[in-house]
Amino acid sequence: MLETTVVEILAVFIFGALVGSFLNVCAYRLPKEESVIRPGSRCPHCKSPIKWYDNIPILSFLWLRGRCRNCGGQISWRYPLVELITALLSVAVYLRFGLTPAYLGFFFLVAALWVASLIDLEHQIIPDEISLIGILVGLAFSLYNPLTTPTDALLGALCGAGGLYLLAEFYYFFTKREGLGGGDLKLLAMIGAFLGVKSLIPVVFLASLVGAVIGIALALWQKAKDKRTFAIPFGPFLSLGAVVYLFFAPYLKPFFPWL
Incomplete structure (x- = not known):
């Protein structure tokens, strides 16, 4: 039972971090009335597309030391911070409601509130x-x-x-x-x-x-x-x-x- 719980917590943490990465896109593009789907993620400095392995939530930022692989431009700490907070919110909702439809519904709510606040x-x-x-x-x-x-x-x-x-x-x-x-x-x-x-x-x-x-x-x-x-x-x-x-x-x- 404990092992199952740990695996589930890890799973919802990763899921939350992935959603947090998408929220970063929404927070950047929605005020500009741009599509949140296309084009894919790009460096804010040189505009070069970001490869999938450089776009792993939290980890890629730490691995690259907060810089673009292509131009070396500084990437804001806001991005991994949003991903981390979203991941923690995901875990909090899971601990409150378990892996149920309620988790999905209320995680949608807190994620929407989080990006609206940003x-x-x-x-x-x-x-x-x-x-x-x-x-x-x-x-x-x-x-x-x-x-x-x-x-x-x-x-x-x-x-x-x-x-x-x-x-x-x-x-x-x-x-x-x-x-x-x-x-x-x-x-x-x-x-x-x-x-x-x-x-x-x-x-x-x-x-x-x-x-x-x-x-x-x-x-x-x-x-x-x-x-x-x-x-x-x-x-x-x-x-x-x-x-x-x-x-x-x-x-x-x-x-x-x-x-």
Whole structure:
């Protein structure tokens, strides 16, 4: 049994690293509205195609010491880091749900949240290719989802987008400033489709709490003139709230009794 578990953990780690390599492509190309399929991976400096043996997640970067084999250009540490974190997320989902349909569904969710956060942090957008496809996958997955029902998933998607929209309108009414973007609305709809309607308040609360703390800290650190208008992307905090809920929902029940 122990040997089987170790083999399974190694397998989901490798699978996660491979997915992480694809997420690097998505994070680089989706904001540019480029295909994530063609052309194949290329060096960001000399544009030469990367051979398959130089594109093995994590290992190739270490073997080549973070440089292109062709031109010697420096490759960012971000690439193996994204692959490693995705691999660890894959293992975490496996330990929570085992090798079940739930593993596949929820690993899709955390991978989508991870790449959406990377893009939002760098470009302040969340591509529809992630959130809209994610909503459809979440609704289809509800047939096998141990945490929700199809009705709950549909309500989660509708209330996720609608509730955040009302919150954004409420914020604009009092401040006359845009507080949330359309990408955030669709991202929360995706989260609701996977985690159900009851998850929305805890997810938004956690996202707002952590976002406020980090936002104030960054505003002070960067010495922003107006702390109230200092803006940071909200997508990564929604993603963090969703991941915390996915893994630790039972521990949140004292604060949110309906869970």
